[in-house]
Amino acid sequence: MSTASLAASGRGAAVRIDRLFLGLALGATAILIALVLLDHQPASAALVLGGFGLGIVFLKAEFSYTASWRRFVTRGDASGLLGGLIVIVICALVVVPVAALSPKYGGAIAPLGPSLVIGAFVFGVGMQLANGCGSGTLYTVGGGSGRMLIALLFFVIGSVFGSLSLPAFLALGGIDPVLASDYFGAWGGLAVTLASIALVASAIIAIARKRGANFVPSRSYVIGGIAIGLLCVAVFFAGGHPWSVTFAYTVWGAKAATALGLDLSHSAFWQWPGPKRALTDSVLSDTSSLTDFGMLFGAMAAAAATKPFAATAWPPVKSLLAAGIGGLLMGWGARLGFGCNIGAFVGGVASGSLHGWIWLLAALPGCLLGIRLRPLFGLSRE
Amino acid sequence: MRTVYIVVVVLGVAAILVDHLSSPSSGRAMSPEDFAGACAPCGAPCPSKK
Numbered sequence: 001m002s003t004a005s006l007a008a009s010g011r012g013a014a015v016r017i018d019r020l021f022l023g024l025a026l027g028a029t030a031i032l033i034a035l036v037l038l039d040h041q042p043a044s045a046a047l048v049l050g051g052f053g054l055g056i057v058f059l060k061a062e063f064s065y066t067a068s069w070r071r072f073v074t075r076g077d078a079s080g081l082l083g084g085l086i087v088i089v090i091c092a093l094v095v096v097p098v099a100a101l102s103p104k105y106g107g108a109i110a111p112l113g114p115s116l117v118i119g120a121f122v123f124g125v126g127m128q129l130a131n132g133c134g135s136g137t138l139y140t141v142g143g144g145s146g147r148m149l150i151a152l153l154f155f156v157i158g159s160v161f162g163s164l165s166l167p168a169f170l171a172l173g174g175i176d177p178v179l180a181s182d183y184f185g186a187w188g189g190l191a192v193t194l195a196s197i198a199l200v201a202s203a204i205i206a207i208a209r210k211r212g213a214n215f216v217p218s219r220s221y222v223i224g225g226i227a228i229g230l231l232c233v234a235v236f237f238a239g240g241h242p243w244s245v246t247f248a249y250t251v252w253g254a255k256a257a258t259a260l261g262l263d264l265s266h267s268a269f270w271q272w273p274g275p276k277r278a279l280t281d282s283v284l285s286d287t288s289s290l291t292d293f294g295m296l297f298g299a300m301a302a303a304a305a306t307k308p309f310a311a312t313a314w315p316p317v318k319s320l321l322a323a324g325i326g327g328l329l330m331g332w333g334a335r336l337g338f339g340c341n342i343g344a345f346v347g348g349v350a351s352g353s354l355h356g357w358i359w360l361l362a363a364l365p366g367c368l369l370g371i372r373l374r375p376l377f378g379l380s381r382e
Numbered sequence: 383m384r385t386v387y388i389v390v391v392v393l394g395v396a397a398i399l400v401d402h403l404s405s406p407s408s409g410r411a412m413s414p415e416d417f418a419g420a421c422a423p424c425g426a427p428c429p430s431k432k
Contacts (some may be wrong), residue, residue, distance in 0.1 A: 018412065020388075021384075021387070024388070026389050028394075028395050030393060031395060031399070031430045032398070035398075035399070035402055036411075039407055039409075041409075041411060043409060043410060043411065044410070045410060078426070106415055106416075108415075108423055109421065109422065110421065110422040110423070110426075111421050111422065111426070111429050113429065144383075144387070146386060146387075149386070149387075156415065163424075166424070166426065170426060170429070173429070174411075174429045175429055176421065176429055176430050177384060177421060177422075177428070186401045202426040239411065240413065240414065240416065241413045241415055241416075241423070244413070244423045247413070247414065247423055247424050250424070255401060269424075269426075272414070272415020272417075272420070272425045272427065273414075273417035273418075273419070273420070273425065274412075274413070274415065274416070274417045274420050274425025274427065275414055275424065275425050277412070277414075277417070278414060278425075280405065280406065281405055281406055281407060282401060282402040282405040282406070282407045283398055283401045283402065283405075284394045284398070284402050284407070284411070285407050285409075285410075285411050285412060286411065286412070286413075287412065287413045288413065288423075290411055293398070300391075303424075309387070310383045310384050310386075310387050311383075311384070312383065313383070314383060335424065336424040338424060338426070339422075339423050339424075340421060343423050344423075347394075347423070
């Protein structure tokens with residue numbers, strides 16, 4: 001038996017440690033850290049540890065962008081959406097000025113155009129069908145959800161297709177990134193960024209009030225939001241850029257496709273310097289892969305430390321189908337939209353980049369469509 | 383489901399090990415944004431550069 005019961009609490013609840021999976025999570029994390037430290041890369045070890053912490057916090061706080069946005073779209077409940085803005089405020093306080101003042105650091109930027117809007121919309125549909133976004137997929141897979149394991153597999157596949165589609169969508173046109181600090185300087189850019197967040201928060205609260213819904217974040221969302229925000233700052237300092245999730249999926253998929261004999265190196269996307277290097281170099285040289293691995297194993301450790309891991313049965317086939325379709329859409333949409341709710345929305349807004357807000361505005365209608373499609377797969381709209 | 387997870391974790395870590403040991407390492411971990419001309423987290427070029 002791989003689980004062990006600890007002393008029961010006064011309320012009679014027992015904490016059961018799943019030693020097998022706790023050992024697997026800690027062992028895998030230790031291997032990754034040892035590999036990067038052997039290459040004299042302490043910053044890479046910090047990225048793994050930062051991701052590990054994010055996995056724990058997301059799982060423990062049950063911090064879900066997907067459910068929060070669904071509650072806002074269906075009922076006007078803005079509590080989770082506002083909780084998510086806490087993360088962005090904390091990140092912005094550091095990312096906007098540091099990225100503007102230090103050449104060693106950069107913000108999350110992206111061009112504005114059809115690719116961004118289409119990608120974010122499709123991502124919004126996918127996140128409601130899969131029932132998890134970029135970060136949500138990671139921590140629920142790490143937390144023992146077999147359904148989200150399917151979503152992650154198709155997320156990876158979809159993002160490879162997205163990498164092949166992106167150059168054609170970029171050819172439709174667009175303009176260069178619009179960054180607040182480029183126009184107002186480091187501190188003026190920060191003021192404008194915080195003002196934009198306050199403006200959006202006010203609008204969200206107004207909508208919630210009009211619909212008679214709650215807009216006060218729960219205690220776990222406030223504490224979780226602060227912890228995630230601080231970990232985002234740590235990841236920013238370790239990696240030189242705001243936390244991002246989905247580029248790693250594209251790299252994993254492309255490396256797997258290459259191992260299966262598919263040559264992606266001639267496609268336009270994989271000839272750009274960054275992706276080209278990511279495809280040929282070690283996966284542990286990619287910042288987003290390092291935090292993703294850490295987050296998976298952090299969530300696994302947190303889940304296995306409290307109860308038997310992955311002890312539930314597989315969900316119905318229709319639910320798995322929704323996870324697969326949602327994963328595919330998210331993967332494709334994340335590449336066209338320059339990231340997910342973390343890399344594009346959180347990272348973008350926290351960098352003072354206009355694309356973050358445009359991503360949100362395009363993703364919310366996608367969420368609405370995805371919510372309407374959920375009953376087709378036996379999923380509730382709530 | 384537990385068996386599936388064990389297989390996925392073991393194969394995943396093995397794949398990371400094989401990839402890491404058989405691929406060049408550029409020194410520090412990087413993001414595609416670190417390269418000149420990149421305009422997005424995936425390394426896409428800026429529209430004005432085309």
